[in-house]
Amino acid sequence: MKIGIICYPTYGGSGVVATELGKCLASQLGHEVHFITYEQPTRLNFFDENIYYHKVDIRTYPLFKYPPYELALTSKMVEVAQAENLDVLHAHYAIPHASAAYTAKQILAKKGINMPVVTTLHGTDVTLVGKDETFGPVVSFSIDESDCVTSVSESLKAETYEYFDLTTDIKVIPNFVDLSRFNKHKKDHFKTAICPDGEKLLVHVSNMREVKRADDALEVFKRVREKIPCKLLMVGDGPERVKLEEKCAELRTCADVRFLGKIAEVEEILSVADLYLMPSEKESFGLAALEAMACQVPVVSSNAGGIPEVNIHGLTGMMSEIGDVEDMAKNALHILDDKNLPYYKENALTQAQQFSIEKVCPLYVDVYEEAIKKS
Ligand code: GMT
Known part of the structure; x- marks a missing residue:
């Protein structure tokens, strides 16, 4: 599969999960992974023939007090999806990734390209920032419009249903750990x-x-x-x-x-x-x-x-x-x-x-297949 992963590249759980997932999908399961974000993801510091990084170029103009990152991201997703023939877009952290993916999907549909979108909710995109009224309606809409939605715990799933009036089914896929890296080293x-x-x-x-x-x-x-x-x-x-x-x-x-x-x-x-x-x-x-x-x-x-x-x-x-x-x-x-x-x-x-990467990573592949079938 050719998978586009949209995430925050910096330190922080959602970026780490997205990057480790992409690494596992590419190096262990043989998929082609395209990271779409504004900076090289922190944990993506090596070469793998199946991993690509597409930088979102954020231009600023005197007219803009705030450069419109979401638009630049959306355009990049459209460009990469077409050029690389992506099978699925996976947005990590709803804001603004899920709504950007939704718009990219609509643009690609006009061009006759069907692009399934998976959104993974990580926490504060719902519990803190997401439910804030300045973002709430867009976050809620774009979660509901995703072909598949996952959350990293049962608790987050319950909170998401509590905060937003959603019709979509949320599948829980927990965080995971690479035990070949995280183990007791002799130090x-x-x-x-x-x-x-x-x-x-x-x-x-x-x-x-x-x-x-x-x-x-x-x-x-x-x-x-x-x-x-x-x-x-x-x-x-x-x-x-x-x-x-x-x-x-x-x-x-x-x-x-x-x-x-x-x-x-x-x-x-x-x-x-x-x-x-x-x-x-x-x-x-x-x-x-x-x-x-x-x-x-x-x-x-x-x-x-x-x-x-x-x-x-x-x-x-x-x-x-x-x-x-x-x-x-x-x-x-x-x-x-x-x-x-x-x-x-x-x-x-x-x-x-119980949370090894080998156990958890294939669960995302199942979700991609489900999203492709659905859309
Ligand atoms: O809380 C953080 O430090 C960053 C935050 C993020 O969105 O990057 O982490 C969230 O996602 C992680 C990966 O799914 C979860 O393990 C963290 O619990 C979650 N943080 C919060 O909900 C506060």
Whole structure:
């Protein structure tokens, strides 16, 4: 099949899922994949004969206060679909990808080309930005007009039906993990460097936006540190980072907290971690937690959105109400107890194996075939 993938190229779950999916479709299943976006996708940093990247050129004119990205994207989709003879367009993240794909489909239909459109909902495209009245009607319409719609969790599917008046059927295809990359690497020297006296290592990875509640990770750490020797690594960057560093100083924990910024090989950090913190306010799935679990790291999380579909309380980690940092700290101390840690680590890995790329990627191929049949 020739598949056009439209996604955000930057850091962030939806772009990562779209890129990893494209890589798997091309290199493992032999499909031809065409990424259509404004920048080289972050995780697309190698050559594969079946993978193409088409850059959306955004022109600006003095008349435009805001360059119309959606129009440039739509035109690019039309161009690539014709030139490359695409079989299907797959829009990741509804805004503005689903509506751009809808328009591209209409333009191609006028030219006698039938172009099935699949839309994958990732989370904030529904739960935060999508339901906002400035986008709502377009998002709702373009989801409903897609030939097939997928969401990354049961929770997101339910929320989508709650927010929008839809007639379409939404199929759940969970996030997945490449276990050949995300596994426990032998990095004992890292651990010794970070935790020279055998301290426990806690890790939080996020794009440090408000919804991630990364400040709760700092609060949890403060409480755990009062009871046992430990260190915290804060990985990633984003709008809250400066505030978080200030909070660290306020909590007087700076000596044991390190902000690492964006790390490309995050699996190396996860390989030496004892516990992953995900206190998010919203999380349609929680890909970062799954990647941690694949590296045998148990998770202390909130129970937001789709997290309970990934982190099983009492098995792969523990969950608390959003914002309940006391409970999270209590749970962290329970898991970090040497009597309990091996049990949680083992279960985390077993759970991650249920979401392997080999299991999940073919589910998208089934959806493409369904969309082609339908349209
Ligand atoms: O939340 C983020 O950091 C980015 C966001 C995105 O859209 O790129 O991630 C969303 O999609 C991921 C992949 O499907 C999910 O694993 C995340 O849970 C989801 N984030 C939210 O719902 C807040």
